[in-house]
Amino acid sequence: MRREGLIAGGLAGLHLLVLLAGFAAPYDPVEQTRTLPFAPPSRLHLIDADGAFHLRPFVYALAPDPDNFDSYIEDTAQRFPVQMMVAGSTYSLLPGVESRLHLFGVDAPARISLLGTDGFGRDVLSRLLHGGRISIGAGLLATLFALLVGIGFGTIAGFFGGRVDTAVMRLADLFMAVPWLYLLFAVRAALPLHLDTRATFLLLVAVLGIVGWARPARLIRGIVLSTRERTYVTAARGLGAQAPYLLRRHILPQTLGVVLTQAGLLVPQYILAEVTLSFLGLGVGEPTPSWGAMLGSLQQYSVLTSYWWMFTPAIALVVVALSYSALTSMVHERMRLAAS
Amino acid sequence: MRLTGSILLVALLSGLSANAAVPTAVAPGEDVLVERATSGTHGGRLVVALRAEPKTLNPAAAADAPSREVIGRMTGDLIHIDRATQSTEVALASQWKRSADGREYTLALRKGIRFSDGHPFDADDVVFTFRVLLDERTGAPQRELLIVGGQPIRVSKVDEYTVKVTLSQPYAAAERIFDSIAILPQHLLNEAYQKGAMGQIWSVATPAKSIAGLGPYRLKEYVAGQRLVLERNPYYWKTDSAKRRLPYIDELVFLFTGNEDAQVIRFQSGDSDVLSRASADNFAVLARDQAAKRYQLKDLGPSLEYNFLFFNQNDLSGKNLPQVSAKQQWFNDLGFRRAVSRAIDREGIARLVYRGRAVPLWGNVSPGNRLWINTSLPRTPRSVNDARTILKTSGFSWRPDGQLLDRQGKPVTFTIVTSSTSAQRTEMATLIQADLKELGMDVQVVPLEFRALVDRVFQSFDYDASILGLGGGDADPNGEMNVWLSSGSNHLWRLGQQKPATPWEAEVDRLMKQQLVTLDYRERKQLFDRVQTIVAEQLPFIFLAAPHILVGARADLANFQPAVLDHYTLWNVERMFLRPELRSARK
Numbered sequence: 019m020r021r022e023g024l025i026a027g028g029l030a031g032l033h034l035l036v037l038l039a040g041f042a043a044p045y046d047p048v049e050q051t052r053t054l055p056f057a058p059p060s061r062l063h064l065i066d067a068d069g070a071f072h073l074r075p076f077v078y079a080l081a082p083d084p085d086n087f088d089s090y091i092e093d094t095a096q097r098f099p100v101q102m103m104v105a106g107s108t109y110s111l112l113p114g115v116e117s118r119l120h121l122f123g124v125d126a127p128a129r130i131s132l133l134g135t136d137g138f139g140r141d142v143l144s145r146l147l148h149g150g151r152i153s154i155g156a157g158l159l160a161t162l163f164a165l166l167v168g169i170g171f172g173t174i175a176g177f178f179g180g181r182v183d184t185a186v187m188r189l190a191d192l193f194m195a196v197p198w199l200y201l202l203f204a205v206r207a208a209l210p211l212h213l214d215t216r217a218t219f220l221l222l223v224a225v226l227g228i229v230g231w232a233r234p235a236r237l238i239r240g241i242v243l244s245t246r247e248r249t250y251v252t253a254a255r256g257l258g259a260q261a262p263y264l265l266r267r268h269i270l271p272q273t274l275g276v277v278l279t280q281a282g283l284l285v286p287q288y289i290l291a292e293v294t295l296s297f298l299g300l301g302v303g304e305p306t307p308s309w310g311a312m313l314g315s316l317q318q319y320s321v322l323t324s325y326w327w328m329f330t331p332a333i334a335l336v337v338v339a340l341s342y343s344a345l346t347s348m349v350h351e352r353m354r355l356a357a358s
Numbered sequence: 359m360r361l362t363g364s365i366l367l368v369a370l371l372s373g374l375s376a377n378a379a380v381p382t383a384v385a386p387g388e389d390v391l392v393e394r395a396t397s398g399t400h401g402g403r404l405v406v407a408l409r410a411e412p413k414t415l416n417p418a419a420a421a422d423a424p425s426r427e428v429i430g431r432m433t434g435d436l437i438h439i440d441r442a443t444q445s446t447e448v449a450l451a452s453q454w455k456r457s458a459d460g461r462e463y464t465l466a467l468r469k470g471i472r473f474s475d476g477h478p479f480d481a482d483d484v485v486f487t488f489r490v491l492l493d494e495r496t497g498a499p500q501r502e503l504l505i506v507g508g509q510p511i512r513v514s515k516v517d518e519y520t521v522k523v524t525l526s527q528p529y530a531a532a533e534r535i536f537d538s539i540a541i542l543p544q545h546l547l548n549e550a551y552q553k554g555a556m557g558q559i560w561s562v563a564t565p566a567k568s569i570a571g572l573g574p575y576r577l578k579e580y581v582a583g584q585r586l587v588l589e590r591n592p593y594y595w596k597t598d599s600a601k602r603r604l605p606y607i608d609e610l611v612f613l614f615t616g617n618e619d620a621q622v623i624r625f626q627s628g629d630s631d632v633l634s635r636a637s638a639d640n641f642a643v644l645a646r647d648q649a650a651k652r653y654q655l656k657d658l659g660p661s662l663e664y665n666f667l668f669f670n671q672n673d674l675s676g677k678n679l680p681q682v683s684a685k686q687q688w689f690n691d692l693g694f695r696r697a698v699s700r701a702i703d704r705e706g707i708a709r710l711v712y713r714g715r716a717v718p719l720w721g722n723v724s725p726g727n728r729l730w731i732n733t734s735l736p737r738t739p740r741s742v743n744d745a746r747t748i749l750k751t752s753g754f755s756w757r758p759d760g761q762l763l764d765r766q767g768k769p770v771t772f773t774i775v776t777s778s779t780s781a782q783r784t785e786m787a788t789l790i791q792a793d794l795k796e797l798g799m800d801v802q803v804v805p806l807e808f809r810a811l812v813d814r815v816f817q818s819f820d821y822d823a824s825i826l827g828l829g830g831g832d833a834d835p836n837g838e839m840n841v842w843l844s845s846g847s848n849h850l851w852r853l854g855q856q857k858p859a860t861p862w863e864a865e866v867d868r869l870m871k872q873q874l875v876t877l878d879y880r881e882r883k884q885l886f887d888r889v890q891t892i893v894a895e896q897l898p899f900i901f902l903a904a905p906h907i908l909v910g911a912r913a914d915l916a917n918f919q920p921a922v923l924d925h926y927t928l929w930n931v932e933r934m935f936l937r938p939e940l941r942s943a944r945k
């Protein structure tokens with residue numbers, strides 16, 4: 019139970035962090051600091067250059083090394099203590115609600131980049147948190163979309179059977195056979211060049227969802243089909259129950275386990291799909307961050323071999339995917355226990 | 359097992375060097391070119407990694423860089439541009455004379471020299487070569503260069519070792535057009551030419567003995583998808599100061615890699631010996647373990663390549679592109695282009711995209727081109743305030759949220775398309791996107807596959823703005839004719855003009871045509887300076903940066919003298935040799 023709580027709590031915390039990215043991130047994710055390209059993660063100090071101890075962690079401002087492109091020298095003349103709840107760049111916390119409050123920060127001219135900066139001097143941590151909004155958001159929305167369509171079609175096919183069943187299931191086969199990556203390439207090529215971030219995001223979600231509904235639809239059809247023949251359903255039908263009542267009261271509740279398991283499986287899969295697409299340049303464009311777009315810079319040999327902090331989106335991705343699969347097996351176990 | 363393998367490899371390698379062609383002795387009366395102050399040792403092999411596989415070995419058809427790189431080592435030209443000094447020097451022509459009116463050139467050819475298959479070379483080969491290249495059926499890419507003042511040049515035989523070249527009008531730097539025009543062997547190609555089959559000859563798979571040239575190397579072996587091996591031309595017409603025939607190195611191996619990163623990795627691991635044109639970030643990776651891996655790296659300073667942002671100013675009346683043409687009232691507005699230019703952080707581009715290994719540009723001539731740059735062009739620093747003032751004067755205004763609006767109140771938003779294979783140009787676009795955001799412009803960056811990009815820029819005109827680079831060829835302004843003439847094939851911002859669309863383009867046309875027939879360098883320089891000034895004022899291209907040429911070679915390679923002109927590293931391959939005292943140090 020403690021492990022389960024830990025996973026569920028951790029996952030919830032992670033989602034909250036990403037949801038409140040503007041607050042949790044110290045900087046605007048698209049803000050370029052052109053004097054600090056590929057700066058390594060800021061070092062948090064407790065002991066200053068003179069050997070004195072300070073309770074509050076602090077950082078030093080970085081000065082570019084004039085002889086070397088990506089090496090920096092800490093200017094130890096002045097300490098910049100890390101402060102909580104500071105005013106910084108404006109972001110929108112919720113649609114229509116703007117704020118300038120950030121969880122932590124340091125006074126200018128120093129900058130705190132706990133995960134370093136990218137080639138444009140943009141703070142990687144801020145980009146990671148904001149990028150999670152796109153990556154995880156696309157995963158969740160696409161899953162919701164795929165499940166709703168899947169439940170709809172699966173129930174219709176299973177409940178009505180016969181020709182309707184055959185038609186819907188052949189359609190599902192067709193969708194499972196579609197090479198979705200090429201489909202997306204084609205869709206992107208057919209659309210105008212200029213698509214804003216929101217349109218691209220919705221396009222991603224729609225394509226992922228449309229391609230993915232077939233598998234849950236099949237599973238749900240199977241359950242609906244077998245439940246339909248159960249004696250208590252036949253009895254209810256004999257007593258005059260109509261289709262909507264039967265579905266609501268007797269049949270759909272049986273699919274809950276499958277739906278939850280499918281959700282747990284689809285979310286990380288779709289997050290990965292978003293990462294793949296953005297990595298290939300089919301996702302949201304620059305400068306908006308997403309995990310896949312951030313990982314895209316690793317296609318360059320020099321970035322791959324020189325800057326380890328550019329891998330952090332991959333680490334975040336592994337953590338999220340593993341948490342989801344742990345959550346799924348947890349839900350599955352619970353269901354099994356409850357059923358027995 | 360391991361031991362057997364290495365013995366086999368040793369046997370294989372020694373077998374290879376035993377087969378290498380032995381240079382023939384210099385015959386009496388053979389008019390060889392003696393490279394003074396050159397002295398080295400024969401032997402060894404040099405491995406070069408190419409980004410792509412050469413498409414052909416046919417000098418009359420090759421247009422891609424890998425093919426030209428290989429063909430350049432297998433062929434000779436009449437008059438050559440020395441890559442180090444950027445001036446012309448004798449080659450197959452041992453001397454040349456210009457007539458007083460500048461329309462006639464008499465070239466004396468080297469006597470007694472032979473093609474790489476041993477067949478003697480004479481004036482008939484030269485006449486044959488130009489007949490083939492100027493024949494429209496051949497479809498040679500060089501043909502355009504050989505047309506002066508609308509007339510093809512005429513090449514005629516005077517005697518066995520003298521040819522006369524006649525131009526229809528005086529032509530500045532006419533001797534430079536002979537550079538890299540490979541002289542073809544008539545005895546091997548006449549039959550194909552008579553049949554009109556010049557386009558099909560000399561593919562990479564052609565047997566080695568059917569190919570001959572006047573270059574330092576000749577074909578030995580081609581393995582599809584892997585490598586192309588050249589061996590020494592035993593009859594090569596250059597010798598060192600000790601009258602020993604060049605080249606020194608027995609074999610030249612070209613490996614095919616997929617892209618620049620693969621090329622760099624092969625070089626770093628010691629699989630290849632020479633690296634042509636690394637990007638600045640890869641150069642930095644190599645520089646980190648330069649000492650341990652025993653290679654020499656060289657930063658040659660600014661190249662002749664200029665990168666620029668340009669807007670679509672094409673005449674779209676025949677096209678159905680309402681979205682693009684609606685934006686053209688901004689793109690055609692000089693104030694708009696000047697504001698964009700003022701807002702771009704060129705220093706930032708040079709520092710972030712090229713890691714400081716580039717120079718910011720305000721004109722089309724890079725500082726790498728010492729003879730032709732107009733140094734008096736203003737190098738206006740970035741100023742967002744000035745840019746805003748210019749926009750205001752041109753009738754633009756701002757919404758309360760900062761978005762820029764045009765005269766009709768339409769928000770200014772456009773797309774910059776770049777090539778997805780050029781990380782540098784996409785990075786430049788990302789920097790420009792942030793720069794223009796400060797002016798309230800909403801810019802999208804769309805990386806496209808290179809062919810799709812070329813199609814949009816040259817054919818469909820379905821784009822708003824793009825970032826490209828030009829200028830890999832000669833340092834002479836004549837190489838720029840097709841960019842600046844309003845009818846030119848690279849007049850990218852407005853292609854296919856029947857007559858100049860603007861007065862300043864008419865003026866540039868006049869200046870470019872005039873410099874072409876002016877023979878005096880000072881006068882030509884004045885004319886070309888004026889062109890640079892007009893272009894910098896009118897900003898059809900918004901110039902960004904010229905990257906440095908960054909190259910490398912194994913440490914024991916002597917006479918490695920890379921240059922900023924095309925064929926950056928291997929241009930003097932015949933003089934390169936491996937220092938024996940260092941040879942064992944690597945690997």
